[in-house]
Amino acid sequence: MSVHAGTGIFGTYLFLDIDGSPITYGLSETGGASTPDFQGVDLGDFNPISMSLTLDGAQANTFKNGSGDVTGADLFYTVYPTGGPQGSFTQVSLSFAANSPYTDAGGVSIGGGGDQKWETTNANIDLLASLAPGDYNLEVYIRASTNEGDRYHNAGGANYIGSFSISSIPELSSFVGMGLVSAVFGGMSLRRRQRRARSA
Structure with a gap:
């Protein structure tokens, strides 16, 4: 993305719920954010009979300058066996949440003109559903739609990847x-x- 671009993303977060406890992870968080990094995280070992791992959504912070306009944002995720084929991504729309000033999911005050927050916090997607015992990756990225083309937070194309495992039952x-x-x-x-x- 050009440094002179009129639109872009400057901070992204992932919302998970582990055994009923909500946790916010930073994907490419804004400076000063207090959230743990999602990239490379081990989310733990799960017994799906008595434990849960839920994807609640994500937050994208975007900017627009001049004639640039951000028209939407989306989270894309996929779950697949570690070392196996990546699998197709599922899209989760992020709703418009606020114009600046506001505080982002990392606790950072956002006040730039044209800055906006897009988020979904209640997707309630069961990531353990129908999975056999084994090791898995949760891979995600964020896209913002603009009048200048799509903008991505995707770790330079490698995407953001965390891992977890499911115990034998x-x-x-x-x-x-x-x-x-x-x-x-x-x-x-x-x-x-x-x-x-x-x-x-």
């Missing part, structure tokens, strides 16, 4: 089998006690 048949064994041995023990009581 014992099959239901294992629990059923254990229950049957318990019931059989429990019944045998009860019958022995009853026979001893009758013979006493």
